[in-house]
Amino acid sequence: MNHAEDWIRERLASKRWLAWVAESDGEVCGHVFLHPVERVPEPYENNTPLGYVTNFYVVPERRNRGFGAALLQALRRHAQGSGMDVLIVWPSERSVPLYHRSGFQSPTELLEAR
Numbered sequence: 001m002n003h004a005e006d007w008i009r010e011r012l013a014s015k016r017w018l019a020w021v022a023e024s025d026g027e028v029c030g031h032v033f034l035h036p037v038e039r040v041p042e043p044y045e046n047n048t049p050l051g052y053v054t055n056f057y058v059v060p061e062r063r064n065r066g067f068g069a070a071l072l073q074a075l076r077r078h079a080q081g082s083g084m085d086v087l088i089v090w091p092s093e094r095s096v097p098l099y100h101r102s103g104f105q106s107p108t109e110l111l112e113a114r
Contacts, residue, residue, distance in 0.1 A: 011035075016035065016036075017033055017034065017035050018033065018034045018035075018036075018078065019031055019032070019033045019034070019055075020032050020034075020071050020074050020075055021071075022058065022062075022067040022068075022070060022071055024062055024067070029058060029059045029062040029067060030056075030057060030058035030059065030062065030067045030068060030071055031055065031056070031057060031071070032053065032054075032055065032056040032057075032071045032072065032075055033053070033054050033055040033056075034051050034052070034053055034054075034075055034078070034079065034087075035051070035052040035054070036049040036050075036051055036052075036082070036084065037049055037050050037051070037052055046085065048083040048084055048085055049082075049083075049084055050084060050085075050086040050087070050088060051075075051079045051084045051086070051087040051088070052087075052088055052089075053075065053087050053088065053089040054089065054090075056068070056071065056072075056089070056095065058071075068095075068098050069098065069101065069102060072098070072099070072102040073102065075087075076102065076103065087104070088107075088110075089104065091104075
C-alpha cells in the first residue's frame with residue numbers, strides 16, 4: 001500500500017471521513033469525500049458541524065453521464081440528515097458548473113489567508 005491508501009483507509013475506518021463511490025459495470029468510476037468539521041460551541045449560535053467536500057473525481061470516460069451529480073446528491077442528502085447546514089469546497093474550474101447545478105453557491109462571508 002502507498003501513503004495515500006494508508007491515509008484513506010485510516011480515516012474511513014475511524015469515521016472521521018466519509019466517502020461515496022459511483023460504480024459502472026462493476027468498477028468504481030468516481031468518488032467524493034466528506035469531512036465533518038466541528039465548530040466551537042457558542043451559546044447563541046447553531047453549532048452543527050460544517051462539511052468539507054474534497055477529492056471529487058469521475059473518470060473521464062464516465063463524465064457527463066450523471067455520476068458526479070448522483071455523488072453530490074448522495075453527499076448532500078447525508079449532510080442534511082446529519083444537520084450540516086454548510087458544505088464547503090474548493091472546486092476545480094471545470095467542476096464549478098456541476099457544483100452550481102447541485103446547489104453550491106459562491107460565499108459572501110469567507111476570508112482566506114495564504
